[in-house]
Amino acid sequence: EPEVTQTPSHQVTQMGQEVILRCVPISNHLYFYWYRQILGQKVEFLVSFYNNEISEKSEIFDDQFSVERPDGSNFTLKIRSTKLEDSAMYFCASSEQMGTEAFFGQGTRLTVV
C-alpha cells in the first residue's frame, strides 16, 4: 500500500540552527501539506502546496519557514533559525484532490535545545 514517508524520525538541533525535514508524498498525489503537533496539543496546519507553489499558509508559517519540492518526489520543510518553541512533531501529508482524504507520514519529532 502506498504511504507517505518522512525522514528523519527524530531530530535534535541547537537553537538558531537550520533544519530540513523531508517527506516523500504518495506518487500520484497533487496536494501536499505540513502540520505540526506540540506535545499534548492538537494538530495544527502549517502550509499547503500545489502545482509547485504555496496555496495556503497559517500564521505559524512565518518567514522562518519555507517549503520546497526540489524534484519529482521530495517535499521539504525548512526552518531557518530554530527556536525552543519549534519543538514538536511535524507531519507531512498528501492527498489526491484538494480537501479529500489525507495520508499522513509517521512524523519527525523535532527537539530544539
Add this chain to the structure above:
Amino acid sequence: SQQGEEDPQALSIQEGENATMNCSYKTSINNLQWYRQNSGRGLVHLILIRSNEREKHSGRLRVTLDTSKKSSSLLITASRAADTASYFCATVTNQGGKLIFGQGTELSVKP
C-alpha cells in the same frame, strides 16, 4: 478558531462496548473527516462525510453530521483493545483543502 471542541476529552470503556465521540465546529464546511492517532504515531484517515450527507458507515464505524448544529459524532461499535488511540475530527472548508483539527478524544478500551 474554526474548530470547536471534542467531547469527551477522554473515554474509558470495556471491550465489546460502544464508544461515542462528539465534535463541534464553528464555520461552514465542505466535509468533515475523522482520524485516528496511536501514541506518537501518524494520523490515519478513518472516514469522510460531506456537508450534504447526514450519516455514513464504514465497518464498525458510524459517523453522523448535523450541519444545522455544526456537530458530528463518531460511533465505534463492539470496541476492541486495539481501538485504543486518540480520535480527531477535522473540518475542511470550501476555501481550501487544509484540515482544521479538534482537540481529540483519547479512547481507552480495556480488555
